[in-house]
Amino acid sequence: MEKVFRNLLIWLLILVILVPLGIIASGTAYGEWGADELQSLIGYVPVGFASLQGLYHAPIPDYGTDWASSFLGQSLGYYAAAVIGVCLLGGLFYLIGRQLAKGKEDTA
Amino acid sequence: MPDGYLGPNTYLPFWIIMIPIWYYAGRWLRTNLRTKQVPYLALAAAFSFVIMMFNVPIPGGSTGHAVGSALVAIILGPWAAVVTTSVALLIQCLLFGDGGITTFGANCFNMAVVIPFVGYYTYAFIAGKTKMTDRRRIIGSGVGAWLGLTLAAACAGFEMGIQPIINVSSAGVPLYMPYGLNITVPAMVFGHAFFFSIVEVIVTVVAFTYIARNDPTIIWNYKAVETASKPRVPAAAA
Numbered sequence: 001m002e003k004v005f006r007n008l009l010i011w012l013l014i015l016v017i018l019v020p021l022g023i024i025a026s027g028t029a030y031g032e033w034g035a036d037e038l039q040s041l042i043g044y045v046p047v048g049f050a051s052l053q054g055l056y057h058a059p060i061p062d063y064g065t066d067w068a069s070s071f072l073g074q075s076l077g078y079y080a081a082a083v084i085g086v087c088l089l090g091g092l093f094y095l096i097g098r099q100l101a102k103g104k105e106d107t108a
Numbered sequence: 109m110p111d112g113y114l115g116p117n118t119y120l121p122f123w124i125i126m127i128p129i130w131y132y133a134g135r136w137l138r139t140n141l142r143t144k145q146v147p148y149l150a151l152a153a154a155f156s157f158v159i160m161m162f163n164v165p166i167p168g169g170s171t172g173h174a175v176g177s178a179l180v181a182i183i184l185g186p187w188a189a190v191v192t193t194s195v196a197l198l199i200q201c202l203l204f205g206d207g208g209i210t211t212f213g214a215n216c217f218n219m220a221v222v223i224p225f226v227g228y229y230t231y232a233f234i235a236g237k238t239k240m241t242d243r244r245r246i247i248g249s250g251v252g253a254w255l256g257l258t259l260a261a262a263c264a265g266f267e268m269g270i271q272p273i274i275n276v277s278s279a280g281v282p283l284y285m286p287y288g289l290n291i292t293v294p295a296m297v298f299g300h301a302f303f304f305s306i307v308e309v310i311v312t313v314v315a316f317t318y319i320a321r322n323d324p325t326i327i328w329n330y331k332a333v334e335t336a337s338k339p340r341v342p343a344a345a346a
Contacts, residue, residue: 004323005147008315012151015158022173025165029172030295031268031285032110038286048275048283049112056111058205063161082158085199089153093192097146100138 012086019082020075023065060084109215111208113268113285115275122213122267129190129221136187140328145184148326149192152180156196159311166303170295174308175219175260178227178253179315185328186224193220214267218260227256227312239337240324246317253312257305258297265289265296 001009028037035045035053064077141149159176166172181189194216200206207215234248269289272282285292324330 002323004319004326005151007318007322008148008151011315012155012158015155015162019158019161022162025163025171027165027169027171029163030170030299031113031264031292042286044281046112046281046283046286047277048115049285052112052208052210052284056205056209058201058203060203061205063204063206078161081204082161084203085157085161085196086154088199088203089157089192089196090150092150092195093153094146094150097141097149098143101141101143101146104142105144 016079016082016086020071020078023071023074023078109208109211109264109268111210113208113271114211114214115271115284116210117274118267118271119210119214122211122217124213126194126213126216126221130194130216133187133190133194136185137191140185141188145326145328149184149188152184152188153192153196156180156193157199160196160200162307164303164307166299170299172299172304174304174311175223175257176308176311177220177223178231178249178256178308179312181224181228181256182231182249182252182312182316183319183327186228188328189224189228190220193224214264218263218267222260222263223256225256226259227252230255235333237336240320240327240330240333242337245320246313249316250309250313253308254301254305257308258301261296261300261304262293265293268292268296 028034033041035050038045038049060081063081065074065081067077068074156176160173163171163173175193177189177193180192184192197207197212197215197219201209201212201215229252231245231248231252234251235242235245238244266289268285269287269292271285272288275283277283287295319326327333
């Protein structure tokens with residue numbers, strides 16, 4: 001494995017290890033409030049908003065943090081989500097990339 | 109942006125804009141991706157996903173995150189960043205329910221088009237005809253990352269902020285995002301300009317500097333950059 005790639009991979013793994021830092025911030029991102037939050041913010045739930053809510057139910061909502069209430073439990077869920085995302089995207093792009101780059105060796 | 113914040117008259121046009129962009133980006137990747145870059149492409153997609161999981165708290169109780177697509181644009185090219193960021197957003201949306209289905213086109217436009225292209229061309233403009241290891245390129249990568257994410261945030265603020273103008277009930281009540289431009293744009297720009305874009309700058313500058321100094325041959329346009337930075341070769345070669 002090339003040294004630069006190996007080091008970048010190590011950085012990525014460090015980011016994955018640190019990923020529970022991402023759930024310490026408990027606030028909702030701007031413009032990502034749920035129906036209950038909008039209700040308390042403006043006193044009603046916009047009709048169009050309500051009609052588009054629940055259009056799709058993701059298999060792992062909230063990045064796997066909603067099954068536990070403790071920070072440790074939520075961290076484990078968040079780790080699992082990070083590992084799933086990294087393996088899925090890394091694997092997918094490695095396979096697709098190999099097909100796309102076929103025959104384009106780097107001579108430089 | 110989750111489902112419900114944009115009306116069909118806003119989210120549909122973004123889907124329509126994105127389809128040819130995705131198509132061209134895929135074609136570009138097929139033409140330009142080199143074997144040596146494949147592991148880095150995989151790494152870039154995984155990195156995009158993880159960096160977006162780092163929610164940063166800001167005063168006022170809100171949170172946000174960096175995106176990392178300016179870095180991918182500088183290293184693998186803005187069209188490659190369109191693909192990696194879009195697919196990372198797709199996984200977020202389909203698997204983890206982060207980001208809406210209806211708003212997917214708009215989210216991709218903001219994060220997988222605005223950031224890579226604003227980021228890359230700002231970097232390229234500041235870099236000029238300097239060598240890959242020149243300090244101007246490092247500065248350019250930082251300014252590009254900051255401007256890319258901050259402008260993307262302004263776009264998202266604009267898309268949400270026009271909702272109370274173009275989508276109201278017959279009684280004049282907002283149907284989707286209830287806050288107008290005077291609130292959404294400053295709110296989005298503030299959080300990003302002073303916080304999340306700073307994270308984007310740090311990540312971009314550190315990784316770009318490391319790659320440019322240690323193995324610039326990974327960088328998609330390094331040959332053109334090297335050719336253009338040699339004084340005796342005509343600039344047209346770039």
